[in-house]
Amino acid sequence: MTDLPALDELLHRLRVVAIPLHTRFRGQTVRELALFEGPEGWTEFSPFPEYADAEAASWLAAAIEFGWAPTPPLLRTRIPVNATLPAVAATEVARVLAHYDGCRTVKVKVAETGQTLDDDVARVRETRRILGPEGRIRLDANGGWNVDEAEHAVHRLVEFDLEYLEQPCATVPELAEIRERTAYLGVPIAADESVRKAEDPLAVARAGAADLVIVKAQPLGGIRRALAVVAEAGLPAVVSSALESSVGIAMGAHLAAALPELDYDCGLATVDLFTGDVVPAGASLVPRGGSIPVSRPEPDPALLGRFEASPERTAWWHARISRCWTRLATPPSA
Template sequence: MSTVALPPLSDILASARVVSLPLAARFRGIDTREALVFEGPEGWAEFSPFVEYADVEAATWLAGAIDFGWRPSPPAVRDLVAVNATMPAVAASEVPRILARYDGCRTVKVKVAEAGQTLADDVARVRAVREAMGPEGRVRVDANGAWNVDEAERAIHALAEFDLEYVEQPCAEVDELAALRERVGYLDIPIAADESVRKAADPLRVARAGAADLLVIKAQPLGGVHAAREIVAHAGLPAVVSSALDTSIGLSMGVALAASLPELDYDCGLGTAALFTADVVASPLVARDGALSLERPRPRSADLDRVEASEERRDWWMDRLRRCYALVEVTRG
């Protein structure tokens, strides 16, 4: 796979800004989402691996951001990308408030298996989503690998009555996914793999092992739009393009990927800007009538000032950028 020439670090630092976006509801255990954004010849890009990720993993996210900022995106084969609403692990009573932030989405991804919660909490939340969406709505759940095989089997049985579109990353390991898929195959509920693709040394292992029915693909952690496209092409499985709670800049990378895929049978998880109460642009990349356009956000200095992170956090991210750049430099030889 060809890659864009690595720009000098000084070119990235020249426009780099660190932002902190407040969330409308707690998500993945955080109330604010931090990111580092910078401008390349092709437009703005985003470097935003979660803070707990080690530099080796985070460096792949930086390679993806550089690819988006310095390399033209593949040609689009569609003008709009249909997206799902994302439901954090909130109480069932909060479901209508969260759904109201999404315009026209026909699909909802519900977070389940949250630490400190029970299966009963998950059932109540999914039931509330199904009731809000009606029989025609599509409901999928995401456990982020938190269940073992027995727990996953029990949970899927408990949630099957809600006509699930698929279950995303119910277990952490590929062999667990394969075993679970055999156990629950008769329920005709597809299994999707996310972390087993983006955190794996071999992203295609899950497909080779027959451990999933579809793949959840995220551009930035897989090394960029072009690298992610190659994974989809070689996997031979349907793909859903999703985000990692990105700013509107990062979401536009996912939209570029989704718009370029020859086949896109599922609504994509790129509507998460609706979870923020502020973003890096005055007009965030949120769904209109259930879909996103292919626009590439161009933040103004005033937009970035409004969500600027503290000096301490800015220094932390700049140090991380320098360390990860050095790792990318080594991998490029």
């Protein structure tokens, strides 16, 4: 663990922003983010508002590591990325995908609360029509199905030539069961929440419940911890983001650049879901030609001012960071 900077230092360097989204995502239309400038560069702390302090503390540890410690050796300078398609109506698919320059892989959100499998099928069918036969489609259910629902869904969706199915069910035993039930269909199972939200992120690998793992730098506590999880899991990895600005995406890009092997396009193009960014347009980590550079863009003071959160929300983030910092500073046995 990187040595903790003083809490006063963190809060003094803090800038909180609120950036609207093009399309509702995870029930949100505006994304709040906390940014710091550390000795190594700008870094981001952006757990979702509903996350409890125990979970959010790992995100703060990652932000501190990226801002205050040198990154591991990097093996590549650009990262291929996928487009992310929220659970929009089929008629909206073309509009959303138009934001992603050159991306030939699309992650389609499915199993959205309040929608039906028919909605998912229509969304995926339209995505395949736009991509053509050479494009890659991966699905993300965010643990929204039980095993029977997932099995039924795979049978309905397999015709669209799926790259993999991410977190179809919530628990590791369910993932193991659906993987066994659908193995003959040739659709790999990826684990996301069962890695980043688990007390033991390696349980899914030990249970034989996934063919690959999704890793995110902030939830896992930083780049070094994520690299260790991938190494110990012994499975192919996809680096993904948590709806971050270009400052947060840079952390994910550095993680992807440090992986010994990178066999899949990464989910690091979510800046395109925002209506703006905190860094100048030329430095923003939106995909160009289907990839993003491994860089550390600096926020523009004017953009920080434009998207500055209200005093009430800034105070809320101050209090949250203080609580998470105290957790990191308190020995586990205390």
